[in-house]
Amino acid sequence: MxxxxxxxxxxxxxxxxxxxxxxxxxxxxxxxxxxxxxxxxxxxxxxxxxxxxxxxxxxxxxxxxxxxxxxxxxxxxxxxxxxxxxxxxxxxxxxxxxxxxxxxxxxxxxxxxxxxxxxxxxxxxxxxxxxxxxxxxxxxxxxxxxxxxxxxxxxxxxxxxxxxxxxxxxxxxxxxRKEMVGHVANRIQGALYREVVYLIEQGVLGVADADAAVCWGPGLRWGVMGPNMLFHLGGGQGGIQHFMDHLSGPVSTWWKDLGTITEMTPRIKRTIIDGVLKEAGDRSIEELERERDTVLLQLLAARAQAEHAVQPDLLDVADRIP
Missing domain, CATH: 3.40.50.720 (NAD(P)-binding Rossmann-like Domain)
Structure with a gap:
């Protein structure tokens, strides 16, 4: 082609x-x-x-x-x-x-x-x-x-x-392998965001803390391995078998308690909008995009280096994008 x-x-x-x-x-x-x-x-x-x-x-x-x-x-x-x-x-x-x-x-x-x-x-x-x-x-x-x-x-x-x-x-x-509305990644993303919105709506935490909970916790690990492989590691020396035998029960308990919010009400929309604008501060969309892209490049470079497919100087990327 x-x-x-x-x-x-x-x-x-x-x-x-x-x-x-x-x-x-x-x-x-x-x-x-x-x-x-x-x-x-x-x-x-x-x-x-x-x-x-x-x-x-x-x-x-x-x-x-x-x-x-x-x-x-x-x-x-x-x-x-x-x-x-x-x-x-x-x-x-x-x-x-x-x-x-x-x-x-x-x-x-x-x-x-x-x-x-x-x-x-x-x-x-x-x-x-x-x-x-x-x-x-x-x-x-x-x-x-x-x-x-x-x-x-x-x-x-x-x-x-x-x-x-x-x-x-x-x-x-x-x-x-099977058609579903939203395919796969957006459904996963949507499931996570529904719980984030639910937690904000319930007053469990604010918008900025919700973002921090994702990107400084599981989000960092997901940039390295998917959830199945991470739970394999979470099972210790017994791996995924130990996880399923001993830890899948607590996870199932969390599932039963997940939020059932099904729509964005005007009140929660306003809460999230106000929270995001406060979190962004005086940074413009362009500045936030540059921040995102710089960190993405560094992550991609680190992933490539781990796979022995990158030049060492590729890791120094912060000053190489506009």
């Missing part, structure tokens, strides 16, 4: 575009918004220093980007489509049908949809067998995870091709 088409250049589409350019692809992007091209090129310029730290492929170049408002033109002769349009079901179904009609039949059409199922999205496509979910975590040019999910009409070959393609560009692609 050499030509990638990005349909929709909002936050997710722009981040995908930057990544594909950094991996040496020819990228054609399309979006009907009036300032789409200007905003896209500005984002790529801003993200490029970060991508340089992460490592550029030999053919990487921002000059390999072409922008057009003509979606049919953008899709002509493409090898891979990364759709990142608005998360609205009717729009997405029509958009996929239009993309399907305009692309070569052997190309793959992947959707960045964060929650819709591919069975619905592909329902009006003439070639649904080459349509698949390729859901990233934001920002895609930095966070490695991609969830690959088939629809009922997606071929097994397409799933394997998509997994291989994403892995070839350095993504941690996982195969979600």
């Amino acid at each position: 050499r030509k990638v088409t990005i349909v929709g250049t909002g936050a997710i589409g722009a981040s995908w575009t930057a990544l594909y350019l950094a991996r040496g692809f020819n990228v054609v992007a399309t979006d009907p918004a009036p300032n789409a091209e200007t905003d896209l090129r500005r984002f790529i310029d801003s993200a490029w220093a970060t991508l340089e730290v992460l490592g550029l492929s030999p053919n990487a170049s921002r000059d390999h980007l072409e922008f057009t408002r003509d979606m049919k033109q953008a899709l002509a002769d493409t090898d891979f489509v990364q759709e990142s349009g608005p998360e609205r079901q009717l729009l997405k179904v029509k958009l996929f049908a239009d993309i399907d009609a305009a692309t070569p039949p052997d190309s793959i059409i992947a959707s960045s949809s964060s929650g819709l199922t591919m069975s619905i999205i592909q329902s009006r496509c003439r070639h649904p067998e080459r349509c698949v979910i390729g859901h990233p975590f934001n920002p895609p040019h930095m966070i490695p995870l991609v969830e690959v999910v088939a629809g009922t009409k997606t071929s097994p070959e397409t799933v394997q091709r998509a997994l291989s393609f994403y892995r070839s560009i350095g993504k941690k692609a996982i195969h979600v």
Whole structure:
């Protein structure tokens, strides 16, 4: 695959575009918004220093980007489509049908949809067998995870091709074997956040302390290993067997006491908004993004070093992004 088409250049589409350019692809992007091209090129310029730290492929170049408002033109002769349009079901179904009609039949059409199922999205496509979910975590040019999910009409070959393609560009692609609304990572994230909101709503702790409880506790460990492997270590010398035999009972007790909050009331929305703004202080969104990206780069570099796949100077990244 050499030509990638990005349909929709909002936050997710722009981040995908930057990544594909950094991996040496020819990228054609399309979006009907009036300032789409200007905003896209500005984002790529801003993200490029970060991508340089992460490592550029030999053919990487921002000059390999072409922008057009003509979606049919953008899709002509493409090898891979990364759709990142608005998360609205009717729009997405029509958009996929239009993309399907305009692309070569052997190309793959992947959707960045964060929650819709591919069975619905592909329902009006003439070639649904080459349509698949390729859901990233934001920002895609930095966070490695991609969830690959088939629809009922997606071929097994397409799933394997998509997994291989994403892995070839350095993504941690996982195969979600069963369709569920929200896929997997967002469901996990949503379950955690529901309990966070419940604890705040119950007055157990404030917004800033809730954030601290996650990022300075389990969040640090989750950046190293997943919960199953961590509980294997939590079982001591007996490993996961000891954990299941002796510690799974207390965990089950916690489950029974978890919050059952099912909606964001106006009061809890206001509490969280006020708490977040107080926690952010005078730091702008741009400053907070830089703080996030600097720490993410350091974490990614540490992970890569642990896997013996990074140059030592990659760890010194704090002053190398704008």
